[in-house]
Amino acid sequence: DVKVTQSSRYLVKRTGEKVFLECVQDMDHENMFWYRQDPGLGLRLIYFSYDVKMKEKGDIPEGYSVSREKKERFSLILESASTNQTSMYLCASERITQGYTFGSGTRLTVV
């Protein structure tokens, strides 16, 4: 089975900190994605990547950046964490036409 591993299940950070959320997949998938999920707003796409070093903005990229230096790893970076970035963050990967596989999520709290 494909595994998508997110480095932390729960994370608490202070306002203004730089935060790194790591995501690793083990099946050589081309596409990787970062979503956030908030009550009442559903899943919203932050950034995605369809190849190494390629990245594209999703629907809500402001305040975030990403890095994909290797095919298996896609990192989400919060440059200066703010309280409105408190959320559940979900990473996914996909081999084209086979559907996304999601990680378990990271629940980030910014205080």
Place this chain on the structure above:
Amino acid sequence: DAKTTQPPSMDCAEGRAANLPCNHSTISGNEYVYWYRQIHSQGPQYIIHGLKNNETNEMASLIITEDRKSSTLILPHATLRDTAVYYCIVRVNSGGSNYKLTFGKGTLLTVNP
């Protein structure tokens, strides 16, 4: 991507078939229909997808109408563990920026004992 319309909630008795509808009247010829579900506190899970023909796998069946303007996801024998939010999404399967999935609000399926 074409928009989809799903009922906000549905109920189903345990052991019965659950039929979840989805309208996608503006779907393009090269757009696939995907279904995912999300059980509380977990990441979404891929269920099935199709283009024109009906599809079946170990989890579910997907019935797409001939005009492709709507589809139905069928869980043949629903269990309590199938209680989840079900998302219907349409997407092309080519071109870098086209790979993203846009999740709507989905249908909350509650399977009752």
